[in-house]
Amino acid sequence: MSSTPLRLMAMTAAAVLTATATACSSSSGDGKSEVTVWMYPVIKDEVASKKFWEQAESGFEKSHPDVDLKIELQTFDKRDAQISAALAAGSGPDIALITPDQAATYRSVEGLLPVDEAVDADRKSFYPETLKAATFDDKLYGVPLFQNVNATAYNTKIFADAGLGLPATWDDVLAAAPVLAKKGIAVMDYAGSPEQTLNLSYYPLLWQAGGTVFTKDGKDVAFDSPAGVSALQFLVDLKKAGGLPADAATAGPAVEGAPIAEGKVAMRAVTSLPELNQMRAALGEDDVRLGLPLRSTVRATYGNPGLLALTSINKDHNRQAAYDVLAYLTSPPMQTSLNRAAGNFPTRTDVKAPGSGPDFKALNDSLQYANPGEPSPVARQVMAALAPYIQAALGGDMSAEDALKKAANEARDLLSRA
Template sequence: PIYQTVTTTIYNKRLLSDAGVATPPATWEEIKAAAPKLRDKGVALLDYSTSDDASLNLNFYPLLWQAGGRVFAEDGARVAFNGPEGVEALTFLTDLYQQGAIPSSAMDNTNRLGGQALGRRQAAMGYSVVLADAELAARTWGRENVLVGGPLQGPAREAAFGAPGALAVSAKSRHQTEAKKFLTFMIQPEQIRSLGEASGYLSPRSDVVVPIDSPYARQYQAALASASAGEPHTASRRVMSLLAPEIRAAMTGRKSPAAALDAAAAAADEVLRSL
């Protein structure tokens, strides 16, 4: 590993204050309670991204983990997202969308802050935001209006997405010795520190601290304790492509959360059986 990504929750303090929400929602229950207050002001509470270009690692999966669920079964032979925890997570999401607490633009959003409801100050919070986007929000909204909190707390636990970036040597490489020399160079503390300073990413090593010039660095560093890199599987991306449209079907009311997840699971399990 040569760098570490992490996401956490950011809030637009002005939008929350204007709606009379004194304490930024940090749990599912607090989100449910605050949502009507924002809606009464014509603002969505929670931004979300559900386009096919948006990674489920940054939208649905954190909610699934917060509910105590998994994407795949332990043996990887089938999916597990359609269990009770998945239904609970998708029901939470669906209810918010149908109440207007998630903006209609969620259907087309990617995972980028710019151009989305959160970035345009039409939604008050996002829960899978990288440090660079928190800084972008500070430049757009004014730093005094940006609050960075911890990962959302669901019914089971606090969880967010964050993954290490790594270099690897191909087993078929004809230059194993040279490649390993390069890797040895790249994983030295001074290189990890330098890369982190240039990229804004955190360190994947406990003995290397990246000196990031951001007032939000401390909150992002703390969020690492709740970060999950997801569940590695050779069919991960194919499963995402089957699950994403079913999530949209549930959010827009075309299917119940349970029916949508079961349909995605049936298609995904067929893919897994073919591997």
């Protein structure tokens, strides 16, 4: 492969990383294939994480005695720099846990290898959107290990006191806005701060309107489409009707200390399980309910998968061993035990949610509507260009259409330079 782009990436990493792990795909002295995995903190508790992955190693090796599996635990700190430097040096892991955006970037510089053969037997068992997140030019560049998912959280007391049902569609939300505004309550919160990822604010609305961030081939942006304008106009109309908090254009995603936790906002359209628990702690167990994602043209929410990607470091003679590791770690038994330990959700339809009760049912039911985002090497830069214009529209400084048009012009410039 061409190493020039990777070496340019590594120059940035060199300032913060002078050496990487030297493990490479190889064969050990006893003839076994060696496969190295870089695993990041899926399980937050370090002791529990170490124990879990040690058991995963031994379990795999018991069923594959011809393979020596090494799962090396890493930290999220400087992950991009660490992986980039390893790929550039040709010395690092066979397999690494990465995000869809990282998959788009590393694949674009020939740092990843396709893994279709690793999922051939089970492809139909994965949620299609999780595979889509790692598919480029019709080839799969990562096997989904787990995913996070968000749904809609309601302060049921607010709606009950106002004699309103729980909104399930944009029209429901817009109809409830003036009713609740008269009581000094915003119907929905929104985190418009540029520091907030658009995957958890504007993009779910864009997807609900039937729009996309990028065109299908990824060569142009598409958020300035009629669907994109509709999504932003929905927010602007809510703001004018008193349906968003006064600081929606600049608010961050926090629950604690925010209007949603003070009973001044009736619902949160993009809510994770930890955020739901924070709402319950502030408002009471009985006054908070979780429901499916909102719907305009379609239902949609954000669900981010963690991908096990095969790096270009892996050698031909170790390829089948790496495929076997990928299949084992993402199998139903492994996903079941991992999600129970980490509190994440499965990427397979044949694996149950890691808990029971209404909350887990709502989140599990939401998986079918989960969008993993739209991976692109410039995804983060496009977000940074778009976010201030969404702020401007919410602040009344420009129309929704003009805001998206100007943001699209900046984004297209980014794409041309990338």
